Amino acid sequence: MPVIVKVLGFSLGLTLVFTLIANLLPQVEGEAPVEKIIDPSAFTEESFIALGEELFQGKGTCTLCHNNMGRAPDILALNMVETSTERMADSRYQGSAKDVEAYLRESMLQPSIYVVQGFGKKGSNDTESPMPTVDKAPIQLSELEINAVIAFMQAKDGNLVTVALPTEEATPTTSQSEITIQINEPAMAKTAEAALVQFGCTVCHSVLETESPVGPDLRTVASRLSVEEIRQSIVDPNAVIAEGFPPIMPTDFAEKMKVKELDMIVQFLVDSGK
Ligand code: HEC
Ligand code: HEC
Structure with a gap:
């Protein structure tokens, strides 16, 4: 040097x-996040679908549940155009969708209108979906983002994309006229709260401001588990399965989290449960 x-x-x-x-x-x-700002009027069909895929894996947190672990239909493996057509023909179907695009939108905005058999909330006899409404916190996708995710679900098996590309007229508001998405790994979370959101804990657990019935309430976890047990529940969730809940918590947090993030989360749960 x-x-x-x-x-x-x-x-x-x-x-x-x-x-x-x-x-x-x-x-x-x-790693510092790289942010990409997109002008909606500059979308091509290809880049719109690519945005949908990034949202599906990232901000949308869809892959936390929609994967091959059996906690939700494996959307990446299923042909969603054929699947949607079958669902609408099911005698249990109560929704108002007449085409694939409408079915996919309805599934995201009103998950409980039709619950795929065997995937309902425990004890609800498949009348209530455990899936969060994607335009509400904590997921909060915008209309444009929801359209991009639908385009991705249609296109990934080579099916026709029926969602119209966004135009400037269709998205005149400033809040939607620019979209920022993170491309690479997000930066290390600075606080426990940020880490809980970033790793999708809020999607499945009642914690911070959000309510979710998928997993046990984390606001009171410190009254049930010791510090060591809380840590183990996060890095090795299947070592002990909380009674009355399905074993669907992701098992790869130990690889994804930095030690400091894990420490912050554990400390936060211990302190807030006192
Ligand atoms: C907390 C877990 C969870 C998350 C997060 C989640 N889903 Fe779901 N989703 C489910 C479950 C469980 C079902 C099956 C029950 C039902 O029909 O609602 C489902 C059903 C669906 C269906 C209908 C599937 C079918 O086979 O008919 C679609 C489409 C869907 N989800 C899309 C999404 C998208 C897109 C995202 C991300 C923006 C997402 N989901 C996030 C749990 C989740
Ligand atoms: C896809 C849904 C899902 C996500 C995402 C998720 N969990 Fe869980 N979690 C569950 C379920 C379901 C259980 C209960 C079954 C079990 O013990 O594995 C659980 C159990 C736990 C427990 C034990 C609770 C008890 O009372 O025994 C802790 C602690 C916990 N999760 C923390 C977290 C943290 C922290 C995150 C984010 C880093 C997280 N979870 C992400 C679904 C999820």
Whole structure:
């Protein structure tokens, strides 16, 4: 390094040093998120579908439940155009959708109108869905984002996309005229609250401001479990399954979380349950 500085001359050397420091810093703090700002009128069908896929895996938290672990229909494996058509033909179907696009939208906005057999809330005899309404907290997708996710679900098996691409006229409000999405790994959460949202805990548990019946209430978990048991429930959820709940908590938090994030979450749950 000092040799390079000499060779390149002082000011160029300094620039190099600053560049190096700038490149090193994010790794210490956790990878800095890259944000992409999109002008809705500039969408092509391809980029709209790609946005839908990113939302499905990321902000939408869909893959927390829709995966191959049996907690919800495996949307990535199913042909959702054929599946939707079968659902609408089911004698139990009570919704008002007449086409695939409408069925997918209804499933996201009013999950309990029709509950896929065997996937209802425990004890509800498949009349209540455990799926959160996606335009409400904690998921809170905008209309444009919901359309992108529908386009993705239609397109992923080569089916026709019927969702209209957004146009400037269709999205005149400033809140929707720019969308920001995070492309790479989000930065390390700075607080326990941020970590609980980022890792999707709020999707399945009542904690912070949100209510969810999928898993046990975390506001009172410290009265049931010791610090060590809480930590184990997060990194190895299937070691002990809480009574009355299905074993559907994701098992990969130990790989995804930084130690500090896990510590903050455990401490938060211990403190708030006292
Ligand atoms: C907390 C778990 C959970 C999350 C998060 C979730 N879902 Fe679901 N979803 C379910 C369950 C369980 C069902 C089956 C019961 C029902 O019909 O509502 C379902 C049903 C569906 C269906 C109907 C599937 C079928 O086979 O007919 C669609 C479409 C769907 N979800 C889309 C989504 C999308 C898109 C997201 C993300 C924006 C999402 N879900 C997030 C649990 C979840
Ligand atoms: C897809 C839904 C889902 C997500 C996401 C999820 N959990 Fe869970 N969690 C559950 C279910 C269901 C149970 C009960 C069954 C079990 O013990 O595995 C549970 C159990 C727990 C327990 C034990 C509670 C008790 O009373 O025994 C803790 C603690 C916990 N989760 C914390 C978390 C934290 C922290 C996160 C986020 C990092 C999280 N969970 C994400 C569904 C989820």
